[in-house]
Amino acid sequence: MSEIKPTIQSERLLVLDALRGFALFGILLANLYSFMGYNTYVVPDEIVTLPFLDRGVLFFIDWFVEGKFYGIFSILFGVGFALQAERFQGSDTNFIAFWFRRMLVLLCFGLFHMYFIWNGDILTLYSLLGMLLPLFMNLSNQVLIRWILVLLTTPLLMHTLVYFTPESPFWGSLTRISTDLKTEWGFGDLTLLEMRTSSSALEVFSVNVLYAIPRAMSYLIFGRYFHVTGLFLIGLVLARIWLPKMRNNDIRVPKAAIWFGLLGLTTHFGYALVKGSHGWPSAFSEIGFLLGFIYHIGATAFALAICMLVLYLWSSGKGQFLFKNLAVLGRMALSNYIFQNVTAVLLFFGYGLALMREVPFASLPLFAFGILVTQWAFSRVWLNKFKQGPLEYIWKRLTYRSGK
16 A cells, blocks of 8 residues: 655646636735725725726626635635545545544634634635535535535525524624624724724734634625535536546536636626625625625636636647746645735735725735735745745645655
8 A cells, every 4th residue: 555645746737726826816806805995894885986997996806706716716625625535545544534634734724814814714614614525525426416506505595594584683693792702802992994904913813803703604694604515516526527537638628618607797797786886785685685696606607617718728728828827826825825815914904004995996906916926926936946835835744644
C-alpha cells in the first residue's frame, strides 16, 4: 500500500486552479461591496440618489457577481473532495479520518478569520458542511442528483416558510442575543457603521463577534446550508463524469450550459433592477420573498454555466495565457482569500485608512483590480520559490500526519 502525500504540482489540473483564480476575483468584488459600506449601510432611499456611475457598478455587481462566485467555489470544493478521495484509492490510509482532519484545520482558519479579521467569513461554513461529504461519497450519480435536487429546492421552501411565519420569535432569537450582548458590552448606542469606522481595534473585533452570532440564523433563513451542500454535490458529480475526460483532453460541454447561462442572466437582471430600487428587502416581505427565489435559481444556474464555459474554453485550447495567469492566483486560493480581506480591512475600516463611505462606489473595480494584480505578482514570486502558498503549507502540514 502506498503512502499518501500532498499533491505535487505535476498532479494539479491547471483549469481547476484557473477557475479558482477567476472565482477569487468575483469574490473580491462581492466582498468589497460590503467593505466599502454600500451594502449593509445604505438604505433604499439613499441608493436611488447615488451618482449614475455608482449605481451602474452596483447594478453590475448585483447582476453578474453576487452569489455566483461563492457558488463556483462551492462546486470546486466538491471537485476537490472527489480528487482527494480518488488519491486515497488503493491506500491503507483512512480517508475519512484524513478528510475530517483537513476540515478541522480549515475550521480553525475560518474561526480566526471570522473573529479577528472579518465576520463575512465563508471558510467556517465550508469546513462544517464539508464534514458531511463522506456521507455521500459512495452514492451513485443517480442518487446524488436526487439529493442535489432536494438540497437546492430546500432554500425555496425555507423562503416560503419564513414568509408565512414572520412573527415567529425563532427567526430573531440569535439577533436578540447579539443585541443584548452589544448593550451589555457598552456598544448599545453605536450603529454598525460607527463601530466599523471606529479607530479602536477592540470595537471592530467586537463587531465581528456580535454579527457572527445572527449570521448562523441568516444562513438558515436563506437556506445557505442546503444550497452550499447541494453545490458541493454538483462538484462531486461533475468530477466523476468529467475528470477522466479532462485528463485525456476529451471533454464536450453540453448545450445545457447555454440555457443555464441564459436563465442566470435573465433572472438576475430582474434581481439587479429590483435591488437597485429597493435595496435588500427583508426576507419576510413580498419583495424579499420574490428576490430570494430569484437569487437561488439564478445564482446556481449562472455558477454552473460559468464552470462549463471555462471547461469548454480550456478544452478547446483557447485562452491558455489567461488560464496560466489565473492559475497562479488559484494555486494560493486560501492565502489570497484571507490576505485580500486583510488588505480590505486595512483600507476601509477605522483602524486602517478608514475609507469606508469616503470613496465613491464607482471606484470599487479599481480597488479590486489593484488588490488582485498585487496578489498575482506576490503569488508568482512566491510560487517560484515555494511549492504552495503560506497558508496552504500550514494547512497541509497540519493535515498530513507525517508532516512531509
